[in-house]
Amino acid sequence: MGNYDALLVLSFGGPEGPDDVMPFLENVVRGRGVPRERLLEVAEHYLSFGGISPINQQNRDLVEALRPVAGVPVYWGNRNWHPFGEDVVRQMRADGVQKAAVFATSAFAGYSSCRQYYEDIARISVEGGPELVKMRHYGDHPGFVAAMADHTRAALERLGRDDARLVFTAHSVPVSMAETAGPSGGLYEAQLRRSAELVSQALGRTEPWDLVWQSRSGPPQVPWLEPDVCDHLRKINAPAVVLVPIGFVSDHMEVVYDLDTEAKAVAAELGLPLERAATAGTHPRFVQMVRELMDEPEPVPCALTCCPPPRRRPRS
Template sequence: MGNYDALLILSFGGPEGPDDVMPFLENVVRGRGVPPERLEEVAGHYLHFGGISPINQQNRDLIEAVRPTLDVPVYWGNRNWAPYGEETVRQMRADGVRRAAVFATSAFAGYSSCRQYYEDIARISLPDGPELVKLPHYGDHPGFVTAMADRVGDALAELSEPDARLVFTAHSIPLAHAKSAYESELRRSAELVNRALGRTQGWDLVWQSRSGPPQVPWLEPDVCDHLRKLDGPVVLAPIGFVSDHMEVVYDLDTEAVEVAAELGLPMARAATVGTHPAFVRVVGELMAGPEPVPCSLETCPQV
């Protein structure tokens, strides 16, 4: 499997009980000056679901799906919650791992979605190894596109509206960060998915989950604002996420569903790629591909 003797799946992390919620959120926003009232608001989203983020179990599911497709051991580490990446790398060293591929659970360019994973790798690396090599973005990989197209197709069938408006969603970011290739990569991926479905209808790319002070401009329109401008059936496709974690199940399955109900708008939400077999194969194909070249600061700028 390429020149790697292990795989590290590196992810965001999430709380697994009510007592974890605030410590987890404090890890996420450390040093960013986020006001306490915003933390309390986001904590409410997690507590709405019992204080448990779906992301950790979904990472376990992905690992179990990936493991049989590889001939190297698979490890898992997080940025903001257990299992922490630094603990995982110490275990990898103890196990004799020399060079590991790092698969980030984020498919696109950008600071939080890519550059910060490079920073994580630098932070958790040990002087005596193992060497950690981040695999490239994969939002336009045929496996990702196939998996997303299948998920959208299932939602269109559920809605029984083949001509429904297709609205792709991704995490909003500050405009100051949007100079990266983040938006252009998302648009390319959305176009590839639309083409894979054989659709000639138009589609939209909108944003969700913005945070921070209101005076700081972020990518718009917000998904709920956009829904209020539509007058026909719609399928929401969270293309910017690889699993149905908290921002998907709250911002889309809770808030957006409430808006659609208020408007009387027929709507279905496509699943994320998750453990779709075509997506699972992406990991091994990236590991077997060319030696990754680190992203430039133009593609994934430091902020």
């Protein structure tokens, strides 16, 4: 056990009004050379929802659900928007916190999904502040699997048919990034496939399922993981589909726009019955899982060579 005296929920962050959208996106892509035209395009996704990402409220809900079970004070900080992690850690220092478990709202290996959280921890740590210990990957944890199985079962019931194909979705990343995820490479996709298989087994299903990708944001000349969910729906041979966002733990913008807006529009165009399973969110087993992770032996940090950042192509 880690003998933690606090829990920090560390997340991505999101805008909470129209005026926040562009400053938030500029924080997300700082140093990456992303064209402004692409930012304006993504900004429209947020503005179509009033400039508010669901992720912040979902993190507030998760924190409130964790307070009765964590056994220690629970804090919440973000990488890209208020409350910024560095401000929260300074508050933790003022509160006398000595050692905190860090629960990242990302379950899998990879640069963006894991290594970058280690970088966040190094960046937001302050002299005299608490030791911050990132919890392990948890996509195969029984609590995560149970939560996703329950939500998938509910989606199947809403659809009202047993012959629906399960299509699991996760955030696409550059192929080069996927190939270097984990100590031996390929761990991001391998972990996602393992989680999807565990959810399917928990539902007692023997039918084939698919793993597809969403939310690609890179230039067309750079290979990313495929197929895209919308392309897959256009080619699928199935009477109905349940989309299962296995790669996400909350219904943030890339879920509600890419799946609930774009993918559902494609399904409607095709006349394909479709439902989307909820993310883990505040499911009781998911919440209890966080407490169980804190009770495990303290995880060994990954090697600094694990999940290297992608090479940035210079802009011409």
